[in-house]
Amino acid sequence: MNVFVINSGSSSIKYQLISMPEEKVICSGMVDRIGQEGSRVDYRSFLKREPVEFSEKMPISDHSAGLQEVAKLLVDPEVGVITDPKQVEAVGHRVVHGGEKFASTQLITEEVKAKIKELFPLAPLHNPANYLGIEVSEKIFSNAKQVAVFDTAFHQTQPPVAFRMAIPNEFYEKHGIRAYGFHGTSHKYVSERAREYLGTKGKRIVSIHLGNGCSMAAIQDGKSIDTSMGFGPMNGLVMGTRVGDIDQSVIFHLVQELGYSLQDVFQILNKKSGMLGLTGFSDMRDIQKKYNADDPEARLAYHLYAYKIKKYIGSFAAVLNGLDAIIFTGGVGENDRLTRQLVCEEMNYLGIELDTEKNAGPKQAVQEIQSESSRVKLLVIPTNEELEIAKQSFSLLN
Ligand SMILES: Nc1ncnc2c1ncn2[C@@H]1O[C@H](COP(=O)(O)OP(=O)(O)O)[C@@H](O)[C@H]1O
Numbered sequence: 001m002n003v004f005v006i007n008s009g010s011s012s013i014k015y016q017l018i019s020m021p022e023e024k025v026i027c028s029g030m031v032d033r034i035g036q037e038g039s040r041v042d043y044r045s046f047l048k049r050e051p052v053e054f055s056e057k058m059p060i061s062d063h064s065a066g067l068q069e070v071a072k073l074l075v076d077p078e079v080g081v082i083t084d085p086k087q088v089e090a091v092g093h094r095v096v097h098g099g100e101k102f103a104s105t106q107l108i109t110e111e112v113k114a115k116i117k118e119l120f121p122l123a124p125l126h127n128p129a130n131y132l133g134i135e136v137s138e139k140i141f142s143n144a145k146q147v148a149v150f151d152t153a154f155h156q157t158q159p160p161v162a163f164r165m166a167i168p169n170e171f172y173e174k175h176g177i178r179a180y181g182f183h184g185t186s187h188k189y190v191s192e193r194a195r196e197y198l199g200t201k202g203k204r205i206v207s208i209h210l211g212n213g214c215s216m217a218a219i220q221d222g223k224s225i226d227t228s229m230g231f232g233p234m235n236g237l238v239m240g241t242r243v244g245d246i247d248q249s250v251i252f253h254l255v256q257e258l259g260y261s262l263q264d265v266f267q268i269l270n271k272k273s274g275m276l277g278l279t280g281f282s283d284m285r286d287i288q289k290k291y292n293a294d295d296p297e298a299r300l301a302y303h304l305y306a307y308k309i310k311k312y313i314g315s316f317a318a319v320l321n322g323l324d325a326i327i328f329t330g331g332v333g334e335n336d337r338l339t340r341q342l343v344c345e346e347m348n349y350l351g352i353e354l355d356t357e358k359n360a361g362p363k364q365a366v367q368e369i370q371s372e373s374s375r376v377k378l379l380v381i382p383t384n385e386e387l388e389i390a391k392q393s394f395s396l397l398n
């Protein structure tokens with residue numbers, strides 16, 4: 001079965017065509033900077049003996065135009081991989097917010113779409129783009145079953161002590177105000193790989209996803225019991241451009257004393273904060289260069305980023321009543337050994353001891369980076385949200 005996976009972000013679409021159940025990637029790529037200067041389409045196909053790969057700059061005004069371009073490439077006589085969009089049998093969509101309604105993957109119906117739309121206010125940067133992706137894909141891949149895989153679903157096993165907030169009950173009951181948690185598809189995927197690898201020793205896992213967005217999950221016997229992101233994907237860890245945990249009185253101060261509008265504050269905390277706010281850069285590779293050149297801002301930012309992760313490891317060790325393994329994943333978690341080193345420093349009280357040489361070793365499906373004497377396994381596991389979405393879409397339909 002050909003499953004086309006769509007991960008629509010606010011200004012990008014990542015896509016993969018995967019043949020299931022063999023899990024063979026037929027083509028993959030990304031449409032980037034949608035609606036902005038310098039938009040482009042990246043495309044890689046692995047069908048022929050000689051893989052095709054290119055990146056083409058072209059004006060892409062919106063998500064609809066972006067997906068149309070990708071669909072054209074899929075059927076292109078020269079570089080294409082199918083002859084008709086009808087050969088796509090299922091489309092798996094990453095949908096960031098599923099609220100309390102969706103604890104599992106769903107076949108998309110008008111009712112499911114209405115619910116995704118209802119959740120726009122809870123994920124204003126993500127759900128509208130995901131919704132648009134669904135609408136456009138229904139037109140292009142009109143033969144395919146459309147499936148929604150929710151970032152929040154994996155975290156629906158959290159107990160009320162973890163997800164409820166101490167505000168008047170009516171806000172939860174009438175308005176759904178609680179912690180949800182995100183990146184669930186990634187936390188699920190890497191924690192399952194870890195549990196396969198560790199067997200009975202994988203009961204208490206902390207999964208650390210560090211990409212542009214960053215979050216952690218406490219996972220007990222394969223189930224998420226707590227997570228660092230809360231009501232929205234702005235909370236918890238320091239991220240590329242998002243602030244993470246912040247004292248709520250700062251928001252009142254910004255509005256009441258410094259005269260910012262709520263809209264301004266939203267932009268500041270979502271788009272101008274995090275590593276960008278501290279260093280002027282949001283890409284960890286840029287910040288690492290400055291760190292290595294002893295730039296004081298970059299040094300503070302790196303230490304602050306790691307410090308926050310350490311604090312969550314401590315609190316998740318408490319809620320899990322101990323730790324068996326820690327997973328590092330996402331663009332930063334998989335590639336940035338400096339972050340891993342700073343996070344694991346002086347954590348031997350919790351049985352966490354990094355081996356610097358192993359930490360610098362080559363990437364593997366599961367890379368162990370702890371020392372011989374470490375009680376806790378430290379694992380680097382590349383995430384694959386697209387494959388997880390394809391697997392879940394396939395299993396729902398078969
Ligand atoms: N080799 C590397 N060293 C350090 N950071 C890296 C490396 N490769 C990628 N990254 C970082 O990973 C982040 C992007 O992660 P990714 O998981 O792709 O993000 P997202 O899916 O949220 O857009 C960027 O901050 C980038 O700098």
Ligand SMILES: CC(=O)OP(=O)(O)O
Binds near residue numbers: 233
């Ligand atoms: C939910 C979320 O933060 O996603 P991303 O990291 O893709 O922005």
Ligand SMILES: [Mg+2]
Binds near residue numbers: 212
């Ligand atoms: Mg990501």
